[in-house]
Ligand SMILES: Nc1nc2c(c(=O)[nH]1)N[C@H]1C(S)=C(S)[C@@H](COP(=O)(O)OP(=O)(O)OC[C@H]3O[C@@H](n4cnc5c(=O)[nH]c(N)nc54)[C@H](O)[C@@H]3O)O[C@H]1N2
């Protein structure tokens with residue numbers, strides 16, 4: 001019998017409302033749900049691929065462990081967890097808890113209960129060493145928050161801004177730009193534009209988002225620091241800063257003025273390729289608007305000088321007063337989390353990395369409760385007793401995601417214990433001692449609690465499972481409850497916490513002890529009980545609950561608590577000076593940039609049959625004039641070489657890409673180059689990322705803006 005269910009997709013942070021048709025415990029159709037007030041029927045190809053995934057394509061049906069010959073063979077999950085627990089206990093006894101680390105990736109972020117369970121079990125081991133994909137993503141934002149502090153009311157977005165500047169982010173495809181609506185972003189962007197919002201995009205590519213912009217600024221990759229320095233200089237020179245905001249909420253304005261002084265319009269034009277008139281016009285338009293915000297994405301956060309770029313973007317935003325202020329609305333009051341500051345407030349700089357347990361291989365402490373993934377391989381390969389020996393990977397694929405893949409593979413193979421927990425095989429799981437097979441989104445209870453604080457609106461939804469999971473898989477919650485149980489401890493599921501020091505967060509949660517497997521329903525019920533709505537109200541609402549009426553209004557604080565945004569501390573001033581002195585990157589003819597494609601989510605769905613039918617490989621995009629100049633036609637093989645490595649790509653033209661830029665989606669291809677030297681299965685851009693060229697503090701490698709040469713590779 002066919003049943004139709006309303007639920008929401010959790011492949012990415014758009015959380016699109018869907019209608020799923022199920023027959024005999026198999027999905028027969030998925031489509032977008034037009035009645036949902038947030039996503040209005042929007043639905044993408046990844047969401048549709050979830051059908052084949054749940055039905056068995058590209059998924060694991062059983063856990064695995066190494067057999068006597070060293071091959072991964074099917075294993076009972078309980079037996080595998082027994083063995084994992086035993087090996088971890090032995091390692092901790094012999095080398096101490098600091099020999100164990102956790103790496104979690106994007107996969108666990110759409111799984112509110114699993115993410116919370118993971119953090120709790122790991123906290124029992126006594127190791128601070130948590131790594132995640134955030135430190136190979138946009139952790140320049142954490143570094144900036146740590147050095148500048150941040151404004152608690154957050155930024156204007158598509159709902160209320162008059163002007164928005166988006167640098168190096170493409171929400172039309174990624175559905176994820178910090179501070180902007182993530183659920184069907186284009187719907188809210190179009191509404192904003194109809195209301196009068198002026199959008200400025202800054203990108204080396206005319207992206208899908210840029211086609212909706214009023215002004216598109218074509219920038220040379222890796223030069224956002226120069227661009228924002230130039231904007232700040234123009235604003236300050238003309239007295240266009242928001243005086244009232246600056247007087248009240250910022251410190252270090254004169255130091256900032258001095259630091260950006262060398263970035264004259266001529267210098268900035270030479271480095272960025274942007275005409276001086278356009279730089280002045282963008283500065284004027286932005287500064288003059290009543291409600292405006294500037295925000296970056298992975299482009300600037302992955303390119304050279306990412307921490308300086310981010311800091312200067314935020315400083316530009318701050319001097320112009322680019323945050324919601326007294327009289328503005330709070331659109332997201334945090335129905336499940338209680339987020340949504342209602343009073344103007346500066347949260348002062350924390351510089352967490354200067355304290356706490358330091359890494360083995362570098363003198364650096366935790367950044368928002370995490371350690372830099374750019375150091376992970378070094379931490380494992382370090383000599384001496386004091387190094388990482390066990391790594392538990394949850395919902396991630398560090399072999400592919402973290403810089404220096406050969407070094408990472410060497411490190412993974414050196415570990416005494418590598419465990420991969422997730423619903424798929426991936427490049428990391430192939431090297432694991434144990435692979436624990438977990439369930440998929442339509443097989444579990446869930447809620448929007450993990451995303452609650454980043455939602456654009458006061459919106460919440462829960463869902464029940466619509467499929468029975470296969471026999472051989474378990475929920476992430478059961479994995480961590482099972483491991484905690486073997487430690488003789490109860491597992492506590494707390495409210496989802498991202499970017500907080502777990503040890504310092506209040507220990508309030510629902511406990512799971514005893515022998516009966518824990519229920520994700522109980523965990524979701526508890527999470528909801530911590531918010532403003534009842535579980536029953538959410539369950540009975542067909543589309544979740546959206547509250548748009550009677551929005552609270554932000555107030556000015558009664559007293560000045562003295563906290564200020566530190567625009568230009570001395571280490572930042574030194575780094576700005578270094579960016580100036582280094583000049584633009586001149587070596588190599590081209591720069592390699594990142595881009596996301598709708599069909600895949602990092603390395604997930606790359607191996608899906610549907611993807612493989614549509615794409616043989618991920619293309620190497622080039623501007624048609626560059627192709628002509630190099631004598632290249634579409635489909636031709638090229639060799640792309642950076643200071644670190646070299647890889648084959650297959651060219652496709654992209655008219656919107658600036659000249660001198662090549663653009664490749666990551667997550668494709670083989671990590672071990674010997675397995676596919678001609679990239680016939682896809683081009684792995686990670687071969688071009690050096691594990692030794694890294695920024696300060698977060699050890700972020702250059703994953704975009706990488707100088708490369710491109711030459712025909714013959715057919
Ligand atoms: N060269 C280069 N490198 C990059 C980037 C780049 O642009 N260029 N991008 C970087 C960025 S932004 C990121 S975020 C990282 C991504 O790095 P990772 O997050 O480490 O990698 P993903 O490929 O997203 O892996 C997600 C895994 O989670 C699994 N998964 C899905 N759902 C669940 C679940 O419910 N439970 C569990 N346990 N697992 C689940 C998926 O099957 C998949 O294997 O890569 C980074 N690396």
Ligand SMILES: Nc1nc2c(c(=O)[nH]1)N[C@H]1C(S)=C(S)[C@@H](COP(=O)(O)OP(=O)(O)OC[C@H]3O[C@@H](n4cnc5c(=O)[nH]c(N)nc54)[C@H](O)[C@@H]3O)O[C@H]1N2
Pocket residue numbers: 012106137138167168169170171173174175176177202203204205207219220221222223224296297298299300303593594595596597598599600601602663704705
């Ligand atoms: N379909 C899909 N959606 C995803 C993902 C996915 O893999 N597929 N991944 C998810 C993840 S983990 C993340 S972190 C988000 C990321 O979300 P976004 O940050 O929006 O990522 P992209 O869509 O790659 O957009 C990055 C843009 O930066 C530009 N760029 C590259 N280098 C530079 C530079 O130096 N300066 C400037 N100004 N621009 C530059 C690129 O041309 C590109 O248009 O997306 C999430 N959503």
Ligand code: SF4
Pocket residue numbers: 009010011012013014015016042043044045046047048175
């Ligand atoms: S955009 Fe696509 S993958 Fe993301 S939630 Fe919506 S349907 Fe799922």
Ligand SMILES: [Mo]
Pocket residue numbers: 106133137138
């Ligand atoms: Mo990411």
